[in-house]
Amino acid sequence: NAGVTQTPKFRILKIGQSMTLQCTQDMNHNYMYWYRQDPGMGLKLIYYSVGAGITDKGEVPNGYNVSRSTTEDFPLRLELAAPSQTSVYFCASRRGEGYQETQYFGPGTRLLVL
């Protein structure tokens, strides 16, 4: 049981380039999330999904896109990278709705945009 896995661990992008951050969970969780964490700041929610085919915007969705074609995968797409997107990105999942469900986090992807 690997939990939540993310690839790559680290990436350097040039301004204007595109990339996809991969996230996979093997716990059959319905809910999945993407956060970004900037130095000295908490986590900010980018997008989330409550099931395959369903996605919704979080607090900071601009500049990102997501899709959820399977229960296991929830990739995050950056179309035109900007220096403001330099951050650490965390994917998370949890089983389903309700007030008691724990979120499980991946190890993170560190992205540097130059």
Next chain:
Amino acid sequence: GDSVTQMEGPVTLSEEAFLTINCTYTATGYPSLFWYVQYPGEGLQLLLKATKADDKGSNKGFEATYRKETTSFHLEKGSVQVSDSAVYFCAVDGYSTLTFGKGTMLLVSP
């Protein structure tokens, strides 16, 4: 919307000192409350949680009590260790999503 306020860090303690990290929240209804911990270079992991008023969550010597009257969920540990050095996040459950505080860094010296 929901919000979480944590005390700013870093909190610097000597080994075996008593720890308190304050957390207050605003939310509607009766949300669950969580403390997550992030060790250097890692993702967040659940430390403890409480699901209703007056519940006490506990794990690895850490405790926090859900105080609805003061909308607080303060984290405490009686005797910290060097290995407790990490960033601690308080979070409130908004049903579909969690709202996190900004995190409090704890540094424990030998």
